[in-house]
Amino acid sequence: MTDQSSNQMWGGRFAAGPDAIMEAINASIGFDKRMAAQDIAGSRAHAAMLAATGVITDNDAEAIREGLLTVLSEIESGSFQFSTALEDIHMNVEARLKEVIGEPAGRLHTGRSRNDQVATDFKLWVRDQFDAAEKGLLALIKALVDQAEAGADWVMPGFTHLQTAQPVTWGHHMMAYVEMFGRDLSRVRDARARMNESPLGAAALAGTSFPIDRDMTASALGFDRPAANSLDAVSDRDFALEFLSTASICAVHLSRFAEELVIWSSAQFRFVTLSDRFSTGSSIMPQKKNPDAAELIRAKVGRIFGANTALMMVMKGLPLAYSKDMQEDKEQVFDAADNWMLALAAMEGMVKDMTGNRESLAAAAGSGFSTATDLADWMVRVLKVPFRDAHHVTGALVAMAEGRGCDLPDLSLEDMQGVHEGITEDIFNVLGVENSVNSRMSYGGTAPAQVRAQVQRWKEILAG
Helix, strand or coil: CCCCHHHHCCCCHCCCCCCHHHHHHCCCHHHHHHHHHHHHHHHHHHHHHHHHHHCCCHHHHHHHHHHHHHHHHHHHCCCCCHHHHHHHHHHHHHHHHHHCHHHHHHHHHCCHHHHHHHHHHHHHHHHHHHHHHHHHHHHHHHHHHHHHHHHCEEEEEECCCEEEEEEEEEHHHHHHHHHHHHHHHHHHHEEEEECCEEECCCCCCCCCCCCCCCCHHHHHHCCCCCCCHHHHHHHHHHHHHHHHHHHHHHHHHHHHHHHHHHCCCCCCCCEEEECHCCCCCCCCCCCCEEEEHHHHHHHHHHHHHHHHHHHHHCCCCCCCCCCHHHHHHHHHHHHHHHHHHHHHHHHHHHHHHCCCCHHHHHHHHHCCHHHHHHHHHHHHHHHCCHHHHHHHHHHHHHHHHHHHCCCHCCCCCHHHHHHCCCHHHHHHCCCCHHHHHHHCCCCCHHHHHHHHHHHHHHHHHHHH
């Protein structure tokens, strides 16, 4: 096949033929340049260790250290020229280092491989993202705790199947999300602790014959210890998978809350008012205020889930140790991290700025026969009626009220006694939504006193 026909087959995108195609598929510099700071930090630690163990001279180590700082400053200032011909961030940095300091640059790669180098860089980058996620989650949890404290005794409807179930408090609902995001916080911290082992010094796959000190480089880079098996160290991407799975579970929570905010801010509910900072108007309907930030958070879940699935598919069939497939690990994680951090920040902003509409919440709390369970519980507690019988009596009273177009508290005592003669005037002390929520004093219940106790517990956690 001639070059001309080859070019026609591949199309104008690759006018230079197969060489250009190979360069394009092989190069990762377009995305892994995001790890420049981590790459240079790892190289500095490695060079210092090589000097300390006598593998290179102190003069060479000092030249490498100064040269790497120069390269980093060029990257940070935007003057660094990245080359796809040099494939990745590691080779781009090393090539520029040689231009800056000459021969000593060639000694930097002693006792390591690009395999352990990229694993180290990627771990450092993911670790930074875990730290950012921790900060974002703490800020969001604090905003939710503040909302819960402000509305600890505001009544609102609780739902199952999106149907009115029982009255709860605004504070209780906010604290439900505190618990969700608290578990996300726990997963972030747990995964970060598990991943904090250094691959550096594992070399290509078998370790190295140079007298390196892996404990020294691990400590310099903030790792707890060096990874114990060189084959595993270069082929492990569990830390990236855990990052994506943790992000995915948190994204579920963000999306569930975003969905509620979309519903709650609608004209039909009016439970909350979102600030103008996190809403937009309509191009044609001047009355509209759209919860776009919440909707976009809800949508971004797909990207995070997709990244998680994509990386699992990359890793599922790879034999030990390193394969080039693993170059496909970073773009997925980078995109998921960007969208997770943005979603956390947007949700925190919405929660801090949103206003709960107490009157609308209270009006809705008393509708839909929301205190029917309280009536049944009262019959069990006071009249000693078996619960199944009380359930049947309550159902009959609900049907009566529904037929008359009224709620349970609007039925007369005579109406109720017509269904069960043991019912007394005391029942009306139970049917109010305020009485209902105040009675739910079991641990973790919706009573304002319980909500305030949980708020205090979380304040202590956040302060610690």
